[in-house]
Amino acid sequence: MPWAGGNLDGEGPQEGDGADRRARRGDGGEHPRPGGGLSHPSASRRLGPAAVALACGVIGLGASAVGSQPWHPKLALTPCSVADVREELRCGTYEVYENRQTRRGRKLPLKIVLIPARSPHPEEAPVFFLAGGPGATNTEFAKDLLESSHRKERDIVFVDSRGTGEGHRLVCHMPRSDDHLEGYLQTPFAPEIAGACRDELEQRFDLSQYSTAVMVDDLDEVRQALGYDKINLEGGSSGTYSALMYIRAHGEHVRSAYLTSLVTLENRVPLYHAQAAQWALGRLFEQCEADTACHGAYPALRDDFAAVLARLRGGPVRAWVRHPVTGARTEIDLTEQAFADAVRVMMYSGARGREVPFLITRAKAGNFDLLAEAAINSSRGFYADMPLGLYYAVTCNEFVSRIRPEEVEPATRGSYAGAWRVRDQMASCREWPKTVLPDGYFKPFRSAVPALLISGDTDPAAPPRWGEAVHSFLPNSMHLVVPGGHVPVTACTNGIADAMFRTGSTKGLDLRCVAGLRPAPFKLPSDSAAAKSAGRGRDEIRAFLRTRSRPHAASGSRQLLHRVVAYTKDEFGEGGQPHRATVPTGSGRPSTAPPSAVP
Numbered sequence: 252m253p254w255a256g257g258n259l260d261g262e263g264p265q266e267g268d269g270a271d272r273r274a275r276r277g278d279g280g281e282h283p284r285p286g287g288g289l290s291h292p293s294a295s296r297r298l299g300p301a302a303v304a305l306a307c308g309v310i311g312l313g314a315s316a317v318g319s320q321p322w323h324p325k326l327a328l329t330p331c332s333v334a335d336v337r338e339e340l341r342c343g344t345y346e347v348y349e350n351r352q353t354r355r356g357r358k359l360p361l362k363i364v365l366i367p368a369r370s371p372h373p374e375e376a377p378v379f380f381l382a383g384g385p386g387a388t389n390t391e392f393a394k395d396l397l398e399s400s401h402r403k404e405r406d407i408v409f410v411d412s413r414g415t416g417e418g419h420r421l422v423c424h425m426p427r428s429d430d431h432l433e434g435y436l437q438t439p440f441a442p443e444i445a446g447a448c449r450d451e452l453e454q455r456f457d458l459s460q461y462s463t464a465v466m467v468d469d470l471d472e473v474r475q476a477l478g479y480d481k482i483n484l485e486g487g488s489s490g491t492y493s494a495l496m497y498i499r500a501h502g503e504h505v506r507s508a509y510l511t512s513l514v515t516l517e518n519r520v521p522l523y524h525a526q527a528a529q530w531a532l533g534r535l536f537e538q539c540e541a542d543t544a545c546h547g548a549y550p551a552l553r554d555d556f557a558a559v560l561a562r563l564r565g566g567p568v569r570a571w572v573r574h575p576v577t578g579a580r581t582e583i584d585l586t587e588q589a590f591a592d593a594v595r596v597m598m599y600s601g602a603r604g605r606e607v608p609f610l611i612t613r614a615k616a617g618n619f620d621l622l623a624e625a626a627i628n629s630s631r632g633f634y635a636d637m638p639l640g641l642y643y644a645v646t647c648n649e650f651v652s653r654i655r656p657e658e659v660e661p662a663t664r665g666s667y668a669g670a671w672r673v674r675d676q677m678a679s680c681r682e683w684p685k686t687v688l689p690d691g692y693f694k695p696f697r698s699a700v701p702a703l704l705i706s707g708d709t710d711p712a713a714p715p716r717w718g719e720a721v722h723s724f725l726p727n728s729m730h731l732v733v734p735g736g737h738v739p740v741t742a743c744t745n746g747i748a749d750a751m752f753r754t755g756s757t758k759g760l761d762l763r764c765v766a767g768l769r770p771a772p773f774k775l776p777s778d779s780a781a782a783k784s785a786g787r788g789r790d791e792i793r794a795f796l797r798t799r800s801r802p803h804a805a806s807g808s809r810q811l812l813h814r815v816v817a818y819t820k821d822e823f824g825e826g827g828q829p830h831r832a833t834v835p836t837g838s839g840r841p842s843t844a845p846p847s848a849v850p
Contacts, residue, residue: 326476328365336394341365345476347413347469349460357457359419361473364393366407375752376481376506377406379470381497383488383738385463385645386638388415400745401485405752408482410473412493414461414641421456421640423448429576435630436589438675445643445679452640458684461644464692467497474504483752484508487738488713489645492516495721499696506755509748511705512713512738513721516693520650521673522658524712525666528595531711531736532556532607532667535598538709538770539608545773549608555615559622560667562614563587570623575631585623591668593626598711601735602771603629609774647680648688695724701757702728703748707739709770729757734770743768 331342342364349357365377378401382389389409396407414421426444427434438444452458474482483506486494491510498505514520536553539545549555562568567584574581598604610622654677663670702725706715715732722730731747733739743764750760 325478326363326473328363328477331364333364333393336397338397340393341367345410345473347472349413349419349457351460351465351468359413360416361413361469362390362409362411362416363473363477364390364409366393366397366399366402368405369403371406372404372753375405375755376483377408377479378483378485378509378752379408379410379474381412381484381486381490381493383486383490384415384638384642385412385489385493386415386421386641387490388420390416400742400749401752403749405483408477410470412466413469414466414644415638419456420638421452421458421461421644422638423451423640425639429574432572432574432581432627433583435627436583436586436592438588438592438671439639440672440675440679442675442678442681444639446682448639448643449683453684456640458640458644459686461641462686462688463493463496463645463649464500464688465686466493467500470497471501471504474501480504481506484510485748487511487740489514491713491721498698498700498725502698502700505700507751507757508700508702509705509751510702510721511740511744512707512710513704513717514713515717515721516649517720518650518713518717519653520646521676522650522654522662524595524672525663525668525670527714528591528598528668528711529666530714531598531604531709532594534709535604535607539773542773544775545608548773548775549612552608552611556611556667559590559611559614560587563590568619568623570619572620572624572627575628583623583627585619585626588669588671589626589630590622593622593629595668595711596629597625598709599737601707601709601739604709604711604736605771606774609776612776643679643683644686646676647683648686649692651676651680653693697724697726699727700725701751701755703744703751703757703760704728704730705739705744706730706732707735707737708732709735710737710739712737727757729760731762731765733765734768741768 326343326345328341328343330339333340333342342362344360344362346358346360348354349359368377380389380392380396382392388411390411393407393409396402399407401407411417413419424447425439427437427439449458481504484494484497485508486492488511491512492514494508494510495515498508536556539549539552563585564587567586569582570585571580571582573579594607597607606625610625613619614622654673656677659670659673659677663673702721704718704721704725706713706718708715715730718730718732722728731744733741733744735741746764747760747762751757
């Protein structure tokens with residue numbers, strides 16, 4: 252959704268739990284979260300404020316010590332220790348003015364962490380990592396990318412964006428705690444919460460100075476200080492939005508970009524959230540219907556979901572959950588809004604999303620406990636330590652300000668999530684301080700920067716339609732739709748990105764590993780006759796999981812269906828329509844709807 256890869260949803264978890272970290276390292280599994288989005292790291296995976304020892308000394312590092320590109324740095328990075336990391340990394344701090352126009356007053360210390368390349372190829376340029384959110388702290392992901400395949404030949408650089416790091420993190424008090432679990436089920440986007448956040452932060456910061464436009468100028472200033480001419484960009488969820496804005500402002504310094512779960516200006520967050528969530532749920536239902544075991548276990552899944560939703564629309568349902576800290580049995584009231592948000596949040600993770608049919612069927616039978624517990628745990632992890640101030644600063648001024656009231660009802664009509672999220676954020680943004688954006692900021696642009704674009708086929712926040720939208724103005728890009736939810740990074744997609752980083756081009760990339768990607772298996776009842784008839788014993792399941800851990804292997808047994816959509820400028824057919832590569836992996840019929848279609 253972790254925050255890196257979080258999206259402009261104010262949310263962070265993305266693909267998977269342990270699998271997300273393995274994917275970023277390049278050893279298999281689906282990716283979550285950031286952006287990041289949104290992918291919100293758990294406390295055990297996040298680096299606290301003291302975890303990175305920054306020593307801004309006078310030692311300059313040459314290309315042989317640091318990795319990529321000959322350096323002529325103005326900023327010296329020094330050896331540093333990162334929590335739970337045995338090897339020595341390079342760290343530093345670069346100060347920027349909070350007000351870049353006046354260049355006076357408060358300065359913001361931007362932390363920098365650099366993972367040096369193992370076998371440096373200076374001509375390939377470093378990878379600058381951009382987390383999602385907006386609001387994830389980039390340097391907190393250094394530990395998770397330590398074994399990334401990207402560092403084999405190039406440095407990986409993390410620079411904290413303004414509003415996200417120590418000394419300038421726009422975090423405000425949230426009215427929720429483990430002492431009152433139901434608080435986790437209340438929206439963090441209510442106007443009264445936004446107002447209190449604004450009042451708290453205005454005592455310390457000039458909130459008009461926190462925008463993506465200013466952030467990318469900060470980043471370019473750091474690039475220059477580090478002595479790099481060209482850089483590669485990697486981002487997930489709202490990190491892709493930051494990357495796109497950097498490409499527009501400073502594209503001459505971008506060698507290539509690897510962007511997953513695309514967010515673009517055309518997607519006026521959160522106007523299309525409900526529509527995207529409905530589309531993703533529909534895709535999940537289709538996949539269950541095409542899977543023999545899932546359909547056998549849940550033959551009336553659509554009707555069951557409608558019945559559960561109708562029950563909650565009649566009023567809250569009393570449920571019992573295990574307290575996430577003490578384990579005590581705790582009573583809560585589950586509302587329609589909390590249910591809808593829990594389903595949407597669970598689908599950020601490809602693996603957690605496959606539990607949704609099981610939870611729906613249990614709720615239909617009258618047992619809401621598991622669903623309520625999933626709602627608590629999802630919300631608690633999703634919104635914990637959320638940098639609400641930066642989220643509002645960016646979304647209010649760059650997205651919500653362009654939503655017209657008359658657009659809300661048509662955009663949310665027929666969705667299970669409804670219009671509450673959009674209306675709450677519009678109300679909250681009315682009093683948020685305005686930022687000054689460059690002239691023409693919202694106008695379309697085109698760039699020749701090569702880019703690998705990845706979309707998940709059940710992404711509830713950034714469905715493939717937005718990947719296609721980005722492809723339309725990055726003509727040298729390639730767009731792949733792969734199994735998974737939000738930010739579905741795998742060793743396969745990382746390997747393709749490595750090849751692009753190596754050549755600086757999307758031409759001639761080897762995509763064969765994509766045919767071997769599989770979605771996570773659906774969660775089935777333990778005594779399900781469908782599970783038995785499917786013939787998946789323990790040995791078969793283990794074998795299946797082993798194939799998933801080898802995403803570069805040949806396609807092998809083709810038991811699940813997914814679609815790969817590869818676009819390049821050279822692959823356009825007659826009439827300017829791109830050729831689509833449909834890769835059958837056999838448990839049902841291929842979808843005929845274009846990946847941009849949203850019901």
